[in-house]
Each structure stands twice: as C-alpha cells, then as structure tokens.
Amino acid sequence: MGLRFLNTLSRAVEDFVPLDPQGRRVGMYCCGPTVYDLAHVGNFRTFVSADLVRRWLEFKGYAVQHVMNITDVEDKIIARVRSAQVAITEYTRKYEEEFLADLRTLGCRLPHQMPHATAHLAEMITLIGQLLERGVAYSTPDGSVYFSIQKYRERGHQYGQLVNLNFENLRVGERVRNDEYAKESLADFALWKARVPEDGAVFWPSPWGEGRPGWHIECSAMSMKVLGRSFDLHLGGEDLAFPHHEDEIAQSEGAGLHAPGERFVKYWLHVAHLLVEGKKMAKSLGNFFTLRDLLGKGHTGREIRYLLLTAHYRESFNFTLEGLQGARTALARLDECLAKLREAAAGAAAAAAEPQLIASFTAALDDDFNISAGWAAIFEWVRQKNKALAENQLTPALAAAALAAWEQLDAVLGVGAQAAGEAPAEIVALLEQRQAARKARDFKRSDTLRDEIKARGWIIEDTPKGPKLKPA
Ligand SMILES: [Zn+2]
Numbered sequence: 093m094g095l096r097f098l099n100t101l102s103r104a105v106e107d108f109v110p111l112d113p114q115g116r117r118v119g120m121y122c123c124g125p126t127v128y129d130l131a132h133v134g135n136f137r138t139f140v141s142a143d144l145v146r147r148w149l150e151f152k153g154y155a156v157q158h159v160m161n162i163t164d165v166e167d168k169i170i171a172r173v174r175s176a177q178v179a180i181t182e183y184t185r186k187y188e189e190e191f192l193a194d195l196r197t198l199g200c201r202l203p204h205q206m207p208h209a210t211a212h213l214a215e216m217i218t219l220i221g222q223l224l225e226r227g228v229a230y231s232t233p234d235g236s237v238y239f240s241i242q243k244y245r246e247r248g249h250q251y252g253q254l255v256n257l258n259f260e261n262l263r264v265g266e267r268v269r270n271d272e273y274a275k276e277s278l279a280d281f282a283l284w285k286a287r288v289p290e291d292g293a294v295f296w297p298s299p300w301g302e303g304r305p306g307w308h309i310e311c312s313a314m315s316m317k318v319l320g321r322s323f324d325l326h327l328g329g330e331d332l333a334f335p336h337h338e339d340e341i342a343q344s345e346g347a348g349l350h351a352p353g354e355r356f357v358k359y360w361l362h363v364a365h366l367l368v369e370g371k372k373m374a375k376s377l378g379n380f381f382t383l384r385d386l387l388g389k390g391h392t393g394r395e396i397r398y399l400l401l402t403a404h405y406r407e408s409f410n411f412t413l414e415g416l417q418g419a420r421t422a423l424a425r426l427d428e429c430l431a432k433l434r435e436a437a438a439g440a441a442a443a444a445a446e447p448q449l450i451a452s453f454t455a456a457l458d459d460d461f462n463i464s465a466g467w468a469a470i471f472e473w474v475r476q477k478n479k480a481l482a483e484n485q486l487t488p489a490l491a492a493a494a495l496a497a498w499e500q501l502d503a504v505l506g507v508g509a510q511a512a513g514e515a516p517a518e519i520v521a522l523l524e525q526r527q528a529a530r531k532a533r534d535f536k537r538s539d540t541l542r543d544e545i546k547a548r549g550w551i552i553e554d555t556p557k558g559p560k561l562k563p564a
Contacts, residue, residue: 235301
C-alpha cells in the first residue's frame, strides 16, 4: 500500500498519485514567512512538518520540487517599515536571513526555490489582468482592483472549497482591503491596493496606477510561475486555509487558465496549530518563544525539531518546556543505543539494512504521515536492540544491518546525532550569519556573532578554504 493522506480539498483520505504521468516528479508549495519579525515556534511547526512531508516523498523515490515563497511586501511589513524608517528590502532581508538560519538550526532541508514577492510584480500584474478580462475582478475609482466573489460564483466556480462558508455573510458590493479577515467579514478582497500615503516609498507602477499587490495574489502568481498552473501539493498552517488559501484557489482557477476538470492544486495539506504551555501563544502570557529564545534556554535545534515532530501534523500540539526536557531524554536513549550498535558492529559493513524497522516505519508514515506511530516503532526497536545487545546476541553483521536501517530512517527524521567534534546545526547557522554580516561589511554584528559562538563553546578558525569551527 502506498502513501495516503487527508486532502483538505475533499476532506477525505486519498491515495497520493502525482500529476506527472510517470509518477515521479512532485511539485510542492508551502506558504513561506512574512519577513517582518522573528518567526516563533508555532510558525516552525508548519515548516518542520513540511520538511517531513518532503523528506518522506524523497524517501519514497519521488523527485520533489519544493517551493516556498518569501512574502517581502504585505500589510504588516509596511507598518513596520514605516515605524522603523528604513528601506523595505533592508528591513526584510535581515528577517529573511534569520528565518533561513532558523530553518537550518531545525535541520530542515531548504526549499529548492524561494521566490520573493517583490521580484514577481510582473506575474502578479499579468494575473490580475487576466482576472479583470474574465470579469471576476473589477477596479475601483482609487486605482485598486478587487476580486468579485459573486462574479466568480456566477461563472460556475465554487468559493469555499477548503472551508464551509455561509454566504448570507457575504456583503455583496462590500470590500476588504486588509489581507487578513475573518469568515464573518466575507467580502470582495483586494488584488491590487492603490498607493496611500501610509505606504511611504513602497509602491510599484501598474496599469491601474501606483500601488502594491495584495498578499493572496502573491502566492497564486508565484506558485503557478514556478510549478505550473496545476501542481500536486500545497501545504500551510491551518490558520491559512481561510482566507489565504481559499483566495489562492479563487484567483488561480478564476483566471481561466485551466482546462476543464483541471485544478490549481490536487492535494491540500494543513498543519494544526500549536499551543505553548497549554495556551495560545501570546507575548502577554510569556509563552511566546522564538527559536533563539529556546536556544538561549539551553535547548538545541535537534531537541526542538524532535519535539515538533512527535505529534501528528493534524493534531493540535501542546509544546512545553517540560516536553523539551523529555525530548532530551528520548534522544539520549536513542543515541546510547546507536553508540552501542556502532561498537557492536566494529566497523563491519552491512550487507543490507534490517527490513523490519523500515517496514513498520513505512506503514506508519504512509498512513497520513503518522509520525507518532513511526516513533513508537523506533523506540520499540531501541528496546529490542538494547535487549539483544545485553544478551550478546548481535553479531557485527546484525548490528551493522540495524544501523543501516536507522540511517535510512534518519534521512527522513533528520535528528541523527552529530559526530564528535562536529558543530551542532545552530552553531553552523550562527557561523553562516556571521559570514553574511562580514559580506555586508557589518563588522560589529560579525563580532557579536563570533562572541556568541564562543560563548557556546566554539571558536572560528579562518582558513584559506573558509571558516572552520573548533571546540573551544
Ligand atoms: Zn501563501
């Protein structure tokens, strides 16, 4: 049996069959960060889950094209840029770099392509033009363009594919300019926002006058540009299902680009939200953690990744500091078993990987990415190996086969312990930030980062081949 998972579009568990007739290539888009601040642990649950989905598809032999956009122009960014009084790119670049460093710290494989909204204005303008031409969008006297939900529905399209909507709430003839709104304020949404004084220097020319794109059109234009008008898999946090993803579908399918029966996206997958210490995250509750808040408390990227990966992606998960302690204990148990297996293998080469562990893990992950069942299989395996080791029942060849199985699974899990003398991912990420600071000739920041690396027990040695990390 192959991979099956819940498609939010059909609300049913479906077999995964890629659009590629050869069944090999998979296009996957995950809504990326809005780079206006440091991301928090709730955001990272989505990205770590997307990394698991991608790695599982790769494990199964698919050639995945993983795309994640960088939203570098949007309402919240403009508000911050205005109060910080800096150029928008200067403001967003910093947070983009921090975000990518955080992804590396969490052991995520970086997406193959990361299109930036500000580099795709032409594609957005073209798409808006197509929506106007088809009569599902209209311009307003101020030079804005809005999507008409009513006209879209009159053309036979369904608005409300991912969520159930009550159209009695639809305020016909009313419009929302803000990118974020609730289901109760269902109204025509902005595709192009005419320049207003508060936008400062953030505006672009368009056939409708100066302005900027809405957030939703960014993802429609960029995903179709990179992956084609129809692609396999679209992921995001469940809070994005409405309005963002619903609007993405409307804008993409409303433009008349698809053949009859062809969809913008075949499978939608939504990651449930995260509670922290039992509550919705809020700065006022003291349970709002960025990744570096947690690293500052002595936790590692590996532990945080493990904890984020313990629960099924569709279950809301309670992330706690106590849970991070538990993650440390669980990983130590795993590391200890692996160390003993290495000793027992005594350098023997594995003829083949032990099949049972891979089979039970595969059964779990193929069942809607059931990672909790996957971990249960792994820890049962750890228990059995420990027993066999204690009873001296593992020949070097058997120990090597067991290790080979673990290594295959760790290509999916990405929590393998680093070898002795090798810096952990968060230190490598700090080093990369220092290199970026040096490149930007920001020597003050580069020195601060060097000191931070040193405070965590590592020194940088600059060599002709580039910088190297050594334990202090
Ligand atoms: Zn998006």
